[in-house]
Amino acid sequence: MNEHHEADRTAGDVTGHRVVVLGAGYAGTAAAIQLAARTAKGQGGRHEVQVTLVNAQETFTERMRLHMTGTGQRLAEFGIAELLEGTGARFERGWVTGVDTEARTVRIDDDRIVPYDTLVYALGGVADTVTVAGVEDHAYTLNSPQDAELLADRLGHLTTGSVVVAGNGLTGIESAAEIAEQYPELKVVLLGRNEPGATMHPKAKAYLHTALTRLGVEIRSDCVVTKVLPGTVELADGTGIPADAVLWTSGTRVSPLAAAAGLEVDPRGRIVTDPTLRSVSHPVVYAVGDAAAIRQGYGVMHGTCQGGMPTGVHAALNILRGLKGRRPKAFRFGYYHTPVSLGRNDGVVQFTHPDDSARRIFLTGAKAARYKETVTASPWPTYGRMKKMPASGAFWPRGGRFTRIGNTFGAGTGTGGAGR
Numbered sequence: 001m002n003e004h005h006e007a008d009r010t011a012g013d014v015t016g017h018r019v020v021v022l023g024a025g026y027a028g029t030a031a032a033i034q035l036a037a038r039t040a041k042g043q044g045g046r047h048e049v050q051v052t053l054v055n056a057q058e059t060f061t062e063r064m065r066l067h068m069t070g071t072g073q074r075l076a077e078f079g080i081a082e083l084l085e086g087t088g089a090r091f092e093r094g095w096v097t098g099v100d101t102e103a104r105t106v107r108i109d110d111d112r113i114v115p116y117d118t119l120v121y122a123l124g125g126v127a128d129t130v131t132v133a134g135v136e137d138h139a140y141t142l143n144s145p146q147d148a149e150l151l152a153d154r155l156g157h158l159t160t161g162s163v164v165v166a167g168n169g170l171t172g173i174e175s176a177a178e179i180a181e182q183y184p185e186l187k188v189v190l191l192g193r194n195e196p197g198a199t200m201h202p203k204a205k206a207y208l209h210t211a212l213t214r215l216g217v218e219i220r221s222d223c224v225v226t227k228v229l230p231g232t233v234e235l236a237d238g239t240g241i242p243a244d245a246v247l248w249t250s251g252t253r254v255s256p257l258a259a260a261a262g263l264e265v266d267p268r269g270r271i272v273t274d275p276t277l278r279s280v281s282h283p284v285v286y287a288v289g290d291a292a293a294i295r296q297g298y299g300v301m302h303g304t305c306q307g308g309m310p311t312g313v314h315a316a317l318n319i320l321r322g323l324k325g326r327r328p329k330a331f332r333f334g335y336y337h338t339p340v341s342l343g344r345n346d347g348v349v350q351f352t353h354p355d356d357s358a359r360r361i362f363l364t365g366a367k368a369a370r371y372k373e374t375v376t377a378s379p380w381p382t383y384g385r386m387k388k389m390p391a392s393g394a395f396w397p398r399g400g401r402f403t404r405i406g407n408t409f410g411a412g413t414g415t416g417g418a419g420r
Contacts, residue, residue: 008330016050016117016173016325017048017049017050017117018050018052018115018116018117019035019049019050019051019052019116019117019118019119019120020052020054020106020115020116020118020119020120021035021051021052021053021054021119021120021122022054022096022106022119022120022121022122022123022126023054023055023096023121023122023123023289023291024053024054024055024057024060024080024091024122025061025063025122025124025289025290026063026119026289026305026307026308026312026313026379027122027124027288027289027290027291027308027309027312028053028055028122028124028288028289028312029053029060029080029083029312029383030286030308030309030310030312030316030382030383030386030393031084031098031120031122031286031312031313031315031316032051032053032084032087032089032100032120032312032316032395033084033383033386033387034089034312034313034315034316034317034386034390034393035049035051035319035320036051036084036087036088036089036178037386037387037388037390038068038232038316038320038390039051039088039320040086040087040088047222049323050090050091051087051088051089051090051093052091052114052116052165052356053080053084053089053090053091053313054091054092054093054096054106054108054114055080055091055092055145056095056096057093057145058079058080058081058093059078059079059080059402060077060078060079060080060083060226061144062075062078062376063142063305064305064375064376066144066145066148067140067142067148067174067175067178067341067398068169068178069148069149069152070140070148070149070152070155070175070178070179070247071140071151071152071155071178071179071183072150072152072155072156072182073182074251075386077161078380083383085115087093087387092108092110092112092114094109094112094403095108096108096123096255096257097109097110097257098110098120098260098261099119099257099258099260099261100256100261101216101262101263101282101285101401103115103284104116104119104284106119106317107153107413109346115246116284116403117284118284118285118286118319118322119284119285119286119287120285120286120287120288120312120315120319121258121263121271121285121287121288121291121292121293122287122288122289122291122312122314123254123255123257123258124289124290124303124308125249125252125253125254125290125291125303126141126143126252126253126254127141127142127143127248127249127250127252127253128251128252128253129141129248130174130253130370131251131253132225132226132227132228132250133226133227133228134227134228134229134392135246135248136226136228136337137228138229138246139166139228139246139247139248140154140245140246140247140248141247141248142171142175142247142249143248144386151245151247151255154245155179155182155183155186155245156199157187158183158186158244159185159331160185160186160346161186161187161244161245162187162188162189162231162241162242162243162244163179163183163186163187163188163189163243163244163245163246163247163290164191164241164243164245164246164247165179165188165189165190165191165226165246165247165249166188166233166246166247166248166249166250166251167192167248167249167251167418168190168191168192168194168195168196168219168221168229169192169229169249170338171249171252172190172196172249172250173190173196173197173208173212173340173342174191174340174341174342175247175249175321175411176212176217177211177212177215177217177341177342177343178341178343180212180215180216180217180246180343181215181344184216186244187216187218188215188217188218189210189217189218189220189241189243190218190219190234190416191219191220191221191223191225191241192220192221192223192250193221193222193223193224193329194207194221195219195221196208196209196219196221196319197209197213197340197348197350198320199277199338199357199358200338200348200350200355200358200362201273201350201358201359202406204348204350204358204362204364207348207356207362207364208340208342208348211342211346211348212342213248215342215343216299220241220279223235223236224236225250226329229249231243231244233246241409242334250323250389251343252268252290252303253268253269254268254269254270254290254291255269256269258270258271258287258291260282263279263281263282263285263287264279264280264281265293266293266300268290269294270287270292270293271285271287271291271292271293272292272293273286273287273292273293273294274327275295275330275331275405276318276330276331277292277294277311277314277318277328277331278328281284284299286315286318286319287333288308288310288311288312288315288372289308289312290308292304292311294311294331295405296332296333296334296402296403296405297355297399297401297402297404297405298354298355298356298397298399298402298403299355300332302356304334304335305375305379306335306336306337306375306396307333307335309379309382309393309396310331310333310396311331311333313386313393313394314329314331314394317329317394330360332398332399332404333396333397333398333399333403334353334354334355334397334398334399334400334403335352335353335355335356335397335399336351336354336400337349337350337351337352338350338352339368339371339372339375340357340368340372341369341372341373342369343369344368344369346364346365346366346368346369347363347364347368347369347371348362348363348364348368348373349362349363349364349368349371349372350362353402354397354399354400354402354403355399355402392400395410
């Protein structure tokens with residue numbers, strides 16, 4: 001019996017079926033809540049399904065707001081146990097230190113073992129601090145609230161000087177704008193290989209550049225950092241940029257746990273999935289969010305909240321399909337926007353085609369700022385609705401022709417929901 005058939009046989013036996021979700025980010029939390037809510041009492045649920053959500057922190061990390069934490073702004077805290085309340089899911093706090101795919105167990109804090117029948121792997125990405133010399137020792141990151149607070153403490157002690165934000169993707173742009181607005185006495189330099197907003201409509205990109213300049217941010221493109229030293233950022237052209245603080249937002253990496261466990265991963269360490277979000281090497285493992293290399297018609301998805309939460313919900317639905325003896329369905333997702341905050345009262349929202357290419361439509365200014373805030377705050381009411389009405393979480397843009405790979409998917413083409 002091959003492993004795919006063995007996985008189907010095991011999943012069909014619901015008695016005591018244990019689902020363990022690793023990582024309580026946007027995708028992992030969505031998977032846990034969706035699955036637990038659909039199997040809880042009052043939803044026609046089956047208590048033989050046991051859902052455990054494992055995370056190192058007790059509170060949910062709002063990654064979309066970490067640039068605010070990094071500038072000393074106080075944010076509301078959401079307890080993970082509170083988010084799960086009423087679903088029947090169990091929260092297990094601790095660091096995941098190993099996965100044994102043969103024994104189907106997870107090691108937590110090196111002293112606890114949690115068995116699983118189905119695993120949802122949602123240990124997302126962090127800033128890549130190992131590729132460039134000196135970053136690990138001399139740069140700040142927004143990998144966690146604790147890391148962001150370290151940056152805030154440093155900025156709070158600077159009365160003058162310069163801050164270099166390395167990496168001019170969305171995190172770098174938002175961080176540079178936030179630092180410049182909150183600390184106008186500091187010089188902020190935003191540098192990277194490309195222009196900020198390079199994929200936006202030309203008029204949206206022009207607005208973004210104007211807004212950054214108005215905030216006093218110095219934009220430097222075509223820059224490659226080769227080393228970070230105390231007080232200096234060295235570039236490939238041999239020049240150096242003075243820096244009293246360096247925020248590193250350039251590139252991401254994922255936990256090496258998946259590769260160490262023998263799961264098939266891509267060159268970036270992300271778990272390679274089939275169209276249903278199952279690991280191609282270990283079908284009882286689903287991978288979601290930033291931890292997964294999920295291929296659509298336009299290419300491999302990149303990590304965002306807008307795509308991460310649907311992957312978590314879809315994995316939960318496929319697990320339930322397996323428990324009912326049905327085949328899992330292929331995942332399809334099309335992007336629809338790129339919201340970028342530029343301080344507290346300004347922003348740009350670029351609406352996109354499903355393949356993430358820019359449409360002609362965009363918002364700017366206060367309207368864009370309000371839109372971005374609505375998007376940033378949306379997970380909480382979404383999770384709340386899913387607990388009461390699980391089906392409400394199964395609606396997202398499927399992307400039409402942009403997400404089709406060939407004419408058929410190996411595991412079925414039905415997706416359900418709206419927005420196909």
